[in-house]
């Protein structure tokens with residue numbers, strides 16, 4: 622079936638390693654709009670990549686494709702060599718819960734739970750007993766500068782503190798990939814810089830690959846790599862070749 626050769630891989634893989642997450646030939650259309658129009662992208666463990674570009678360029682859509690939130694119209698996504706975009710919703714949901722972490726612009730903390738319980742939630746959802754989950758959650762507070770705030774409700778935290786709680790919640794399950802969509806957009810410059818520094822350091826410590834969507838050049842500069850999107854394509858990268866088959870690119874699929 623695969624008669625057209627795959628496009629060249631994106632640049633700069635750390636020597637000898639396979640990406641933990643790979644998107645190939647990704648296309649997503651909304652009506653006539655190709656929000657993502659043929660993107661190849663890799664993410665490596667312990668490394669961060671920033672997705673930049675103007676509003677409407679497809680950053681969030683690309684993140685949602687990579688995270689299994691949206692299904693691509695063409696192309697595919699591989700997690701540690703396993704194709705995940707064709708799995709059923711239940712399996713993709715399990716991957717999102719157990720193998721991915723998410724930080725959004727608004728932390729979406731549950732207001733009636735304490736900060737520690739919010740962080741513990743993903744572990745409890747994965748079946749860890751409550752006490753063990755809260756103990757594990759508490760260990761994240763000091764490294765993220767949150768010591769003493771474990772019992773606070775989200776409404777009693779500053780924006781930056783709440784976002785660090787959201788980062789702890791995203792990392793407590795030691796995900797393989799941490800996805801962040803504008804994680805500092807609601808913060809001022811100083812809090813944003815501190816938050817992204819902590820996010821990148823903490824994610825690197827658990828060995829997660831980080832994919833962060835951002836408008837902020839300061840945030841992008843802190844990441845190991847930057848990929849710029851325009852009209853659903855990576856700037857400087859070839860789009861999907863005409864007639865290329867969906868997925869199954871060399872070296873990635875099973």
Ligand SMILES: Nc1ncnc2c1ncn2[C@@H]1O[C@H](COP(=O)(O)OP(=O)(O)OP(=O)(O)O)[C@@H](O)[C@H]1O
Nearest residue numbers: 651654655656674675676677678679680681682683
């Ligand atoms: N659910 C949807 N239905 C229809 N069109 C959509 C949908 N989601 C995104 N789009 C369109 O796809 C394009 C890319 O949107 P996307 O949200 O990925 O951009 P973005 O780069 O994240 O922008 P921003 O920086 O404003 O968040 C836009 O033209 C947008 O209007």
Ligand SMILES: [Mg+2]
Nearest residue numbers: 680681682834
């Ligand atoms: Mg967006």
